Amino acid sequence: MSTDPIDGPDVPAGAAGGATSGAVATRDHWRKKSFIANPVARWLVYGGVILYVVWTLGTLPIDWARVAEGVERAGRIFGGAFPPSFERSGLLIDGFLESLKIAILATFGGVLLSIPIAFMAARNVVPRAVFYVGRAIIIVARSFHPVIVAIIFVKAVGFGPLAGVLTLIVYSIGFVAKMLAERIEEIDFGQVEAMKAAGAPYLSTLIYAVVPQIMPRQVGLTIYQLDSNLRASAVVGIVGAGGIGSTLANAFGRYDYDFALAITMVIVGAILLSEAVSGQIRKRL
């Protein structure tokens, strides 16, 4: 029973040909039904994927000599980075505090602006035309990576934390307004109708029937966004928008790898801490 004759069972099956065999004939063939039922389409998809991967990998401009050199350089970078230097911790603390300020102000501004934009982008509370405008604002705010937004703001308003705050306001709108708009769209509309039936004006209807329903979500989102803004502020600084990211970029530019490592460690620590704190608070809410 353990050894299976290789061609044994195939012979009668072949002999039977197309004729329907008896009901008792036991089958010894089974294949898992493929996700893509049509074999032609299936092989086209597989072939396409393989071709794409091989082609993109094949055309990658890897210069192995450069890589070998790079590995050496990596050794130098890491060698230079250890041990991390906290000598200029004053600079580090200033950078970090600036990031914190940027995050706080951007969260405040972003959340404040998100509320009207979210209402505009909620299909069920505004006219169609306004809805499209609201959605467009959110899509644009979401589509651009904060670093791109930061570059533009740096060009427009100069280097420094102001560009960082403006960038992260846009970033906050992209997330908070989107989530909030989704929440508004799924509110219980009966309450709105009740207010309307009581003859309440538009704004009172929003405040009494909609705001209480979205408030808990709004608080959670704000805390979450503060956490994300703190993270992002470390990044947008690299292109000159202030905060600890700028400190990091400077250290990197001056080949100050031990200081750069110290900064990175502080960033990682702060991110882990703020994630833990914001997670705890949101769990309590």
Added chain:
Amino acid sequence: MTLSDLRRDDWSRFSLKQRLQRYGVLALTLLAIGWAVSSIEVIWAWVWDAPEQMGDLFGRMIPPDPSNLSAILRVLWETVNIATIATAFAVILSLPVAWLAAQNTTPNRATLWVGRFILVSSRSINTIIWALLFVAIFGPGIVAGIVAIMFRSIGFVGKLLGEAIEEIDKRPVEALEATGASRFKVIAYAIVPQVMPTFWAVSILRWDINLRESTVLGLVGAGGIGIILQGAIDTFNWREAATVLLAILGLVILGEIVSAWLRRRIL
């Protein structure tokens, strides 16, 4: 009890303690904002000037200049490749990491901490910072970008996958152990099918995110559309920059459509 007891005319939504709590939180928030506003180093004149500056900048972007469009589209394609290849590798590499970092599959305590360490270091260092490092190692170009995105994504995918592994239904695992199947086969038959939906969802989500991330790699020299954007901005060629921005917008929106379609198709 007389009727007058019922005739209350004071009413408030919250109890005293609740109200104090609320005021406390409000005061704290205002304090934080006040501190930030008063000590942040900005030149306030510039702040009031900012809208005008922005308007001026956007004015200079119009109309977008499409003369370099073919180069832009070629680099845009490169950007897609960076995101796709990096996501594919990251997803594959995150499988063993997720296995290490999930409490119910990891071989022992030490491997659990190794797995968690990999996840945390990957996750808390941003793509751009990874890119700075890899540009130093590999030299400027798309390879550094791919590796940077990969390093960042491993943590993201690995964490979500690890959590999915920890949340599986353990009973099928037990049943297959009882048939005398080896550890590897138990994973393949009882754990893999259960985390497959999460696997696909997370991979698609990360691809979508990586598409956005790969648009900025060029700013630190790690390939993709960012290089052209940086070039245009540095030469104050705002009309070309506008074309690039529109191209990025189109790419990201297309990416969202594709990932939404994939999600519907696969899940």
Added chain:
Amino acid sequence: MLKISDLVKRYGGGEPVLKNLDLTIEGESVVSIIGSSGAGKSTLLRCINRLVEPTSGSITLNDTELTRLRGAELRRARRKIGMVFQGFNLVDRLTVMENVQSGRLGYISTWAALMRRYPKEDIRRAFELMERVGIAHYADKRADELSGGERQRVGVVRALMQKPEILLADEPTASLDPKTSEQIMGLLRDLSRELKLPVLINIHNVHEAKEYTDRIVGMRYGRIIFDDLPAALDQEAMDRIYSGSPAADRAGGLKEAS
């Protein structure tokens, strides 16, 4: 032949759940184990295939000592012990055929398992068994699309695919409606006869135990206090097995269904 002697199982500290238990099962009989919740029925069954580690004592299956096996040896021994679960424990997102073939995982190569290229011999056996229990037409359905009774049939076929030397069933019918439950019990009895397979069933339904099994073992607080033909299970024996005890009741109430 399954021979259990002087088996002790203690979870953590505290009192043992199984107390110096002896049990021998010979030939191809269907044996049911009854007893109130917390009596230790599941623990006993799970000690046999070592899903639970016995504290001390000996369990031999056809002269193989099971309690000291480790690693690959343990897996080889487990192949010979089929198990059917109350909650079916199928892999929901796999097809019925894959679930059934997962009973053969101990035998086939890793490559065959990964690629779903099962040996012809196994596929034939799977179709025969599925035909026998009436689920062959579901081979390509996902397991979570089946009803409870159908899913338990998949569970039974999976266990039988192992070509086991004994079949353990832990409350195989407790999640099923009365009619389906009787069908599954009948099926287990008939399969035991056809395949000359000893079957050990934990069960709460005394009526079904009497009707479908050849021998009834009654447990109370980790000891066997009744072991005889179904006909011998009279009211007095029932009282001894099930008579209320706060400790047992408490344990039963706190415990999740197993």
